[in-house]
Amino acid sequence: MRILGYNEVREEIKKHIYQKLERLWQEGISGADFFIAGIGSAIEIFGKYEKVMDYEGNIIRADKLLEFVREIVTDYAVRQILHNGIAGELSPLTRFYLLWRWTYQEAKVLFDNARKLAQSTGIDLTREWNKGFIIKDKEFIKVLGLQERDLACLRADTHRQAGLEDSRELIDVLHNVLLLWKEGNREDMKKVLSDSGFGGKDAFYRVAQAISETLQIDSKEKKLLDGFLSGKERLLSEIKEAYKQRMLF
Template sequence: MENLGHFWVEINRLSPEVDEAFSAALGPKWDHEAGDGELIDDSSRFGGDKVASKKNFEDGMAAVFRRCHAALKPSGILVIVFANKNPDAWETLVGALIRAGFVVDGSLPIQTEMGNRTRAQSSAALSSSVWLVCRKRPSSARPGFAAPVLEEMRDKIRTQMHRFWDSGIRGPDFVWAATGPALEAYSRHPVVRRETSTTGQPEPLPVAEFLREVRRLVVEFAVGRVLKPSEAGGDDHGGLDDVTTYYILHRDSFGMAETPIGGCILYAMSCGLSDAELADRYEILARTGGKSEVAEDDEDEDSAEEDEAPESEGTGSKVRLRRWDQRKRKTLGLEGIGGRPVPLIDRAHRLMQLWKAGDVAKVNAFLDQAGLARDALFALLIQALIELANRDGKGDEAPILESISNHLRSRAGVSSPAQSLLL
């Protein structure tokens, strides 16, 4: 404590209680003998054992929440403020709350972090925290079963999503506002069981699997509003892959402009992705870090590709979508990454590049190879991209997409449902 100099001397003179509070060393931050200390998932504190570190973190959180549960009156409310880019961390948090006896019945993202703070200026940091509202689960609560719990969740979340959407909630706020109410159906039971397909014996339904189902329903609802904007409310729209879903949500909320990374991280998590995957693996995002850029209005088409190339070297505090003509991976639209299916947005961007090159034979060959002419979902995507491009009002993206749309309609063998969607 001597290194604290004058500051420590002044504190030391306040009272015996303060003396005692500041008498311990600042580290280590975890006492293995007492099993107590700073609660963090750090494998270095467990000899590099990641499994032991994760278990300690989960058990520690559950213990903290059990103490909160014991301190609350039956009508009390616990509010948890949490921010983490890793979906696993959210699953761990929710699991610990349920183990401790809480029901999660509300969630709301609130911007709590200053964008100009040191932590955010040079990294992909969250700008919002998600606030979870929790109540004590009645002691009489019984175990639940997967089928009715999931059905209850679907009914409740659809009602809430319509209410939030009609209230004007959009973007990542919409996704996370709808997640909390969905958790109520799951967390009101001490455990939710399902029958296994092999033995027929009941086993717990993991919170991770439940949250994946919730996120799928929420993002499908939001994407449905983008794919079918002319319909009153639209329909929940499944079938889109995660990467295309992210692209549509990002494009609708932020357009092609540079935007802070925080909201994008929340969207990525909702799609089961990370901002790093979208930037480095799929090349959907370009890191800009707030660097000054040449405005698109001042670029000519021939130089745009060269001017934008260094964008991926930004710090990551800000990002923007890569334009269709900036995505240069040779297998774009032909092969998925890591053995996964090819994202539909990759097929659309490759088709645009082929059309721009003016080789109709290659365009037709690609359409036949990928089966896109008869793909009604691809037709919806093209129409949505046209409307988004017209809204942005820059470049030749909209004319190219409209030409592709006309070409698809004119091709022999295009199914009637696909034709009607393209009209």
């Protein structure tokens, strides 16, 4: 065994893990199994060395290397789920929601597993839970889906009181739009899309499509997403026309 610099190990891990992730994806490995296999393959690399050190001579601990690996696996998975192209445009919370649905579907997850997933997307879980769609329930973390946020709106009487109407986070806007679509409130739905700036953005609809693709066929959220997306072209045309009218007056 020998000592190697941190940057050299990072490059070796990148080269090795991308090849492994490609194989896993082609084999149809998904969700938590994908993460476990991807991270496990990287351990083979830094396990070869007695020490890994930065340029100042400080020893790099295994947990820092694992954090780096999780970021690589997360980024790769998000890009594949989205069929490439827009992953870099997404906020950490949007990436987290999408990755959670792909990894855990609608299940509750032990805090430590949830924390690792959140950390890999750039989120401090303790700062986000019980504020929006991330809920802490004893030792578990739950990510609220559309049906649960729908119940929250009913209890609160309005989308604003449920924390949806004033948010400019993509996932919150998407859930707000889907609930308005479900209610048949098309004008308010178009207003939310217009005011948020997401109405004309391809990324918004691609995230909606990607979430749908991660969910089980009997998921209520999937059914609403698919229904909403089926009218995408008409909706885009109406939003564009409304924008023209505002410019005229």
